[in-house]
Amino acid sequence: MQNYCGTSRIAGCSFSVYPMTDRFKEIILEALEIVDTSKVWMETDDVTTLVRGRIPHVFDVTSAIFLAAAKDGDHVVFNGTYSIGCPGDSTGDVYMAEDGIKLNLLITAGIKLETASKFSLYPLGGGNYMDTIYSQIENMRKRGITVSKSHYSTRLDGNAIDVLEGLEHVFTETEISGSSHTVMTVTMSANSPSAKGVIK
Secondary structure (H helix, E strand, C coil): CCCCCCCCCCEEEEEEEEECCCCHHHHHHHHHHHCCCCCCEEEECCCCEEEEECHHHHHHHHHHHHHHHHCCCCCEEEEEEEEEECCCCCCCHHHHHCCCCCCCHHHHCCCCCEEEEEEEEEECCCCCCHHHHHHHHHHHHHCCCEEEEECCEEEEEEEHHHHHHHHHHHHHHHHHCCCCEEEEEEEEEECCCCCCCCCC
């Protein structure tokens, strides 16, 4: 079987943001307007937005868009799939030359937001990843994030910025551990009117 894996280490995230309000269009457009996306390749269609570039900038942009959309108290849900590695392509590789300085930290730094999230990690290309995942989850606990089991995923409850930084560390360290293709799915909810946990 021929291997079609690429060699690029460009990362990407295909995501959607869902503001649960009739102002959803304004909220999304405002978030896109205030977030600096100049260090990523970005494309939006009628289903999702795709962001590609270096890992720090992909997380910087997706985190900032979610936080900016939820900062005024509206119930907002973020659903994204992060990926790096095989099968690779070259679209957006020009952004791999960017430095590691995140452009949206000043936008997000003052946003205090509690979030509930679930993530699943799929190291599809080998690597010693289980110890990496466990150590990163322990680091999240040390930062005050509540970690709990959920079917097919891990649940994280806590400050949104801490959770997002924790997810970035898990993704980055799994890739560094030797996984040639890493995929992570994330669902985050902020300002939900529903009680925490299962609604019966």
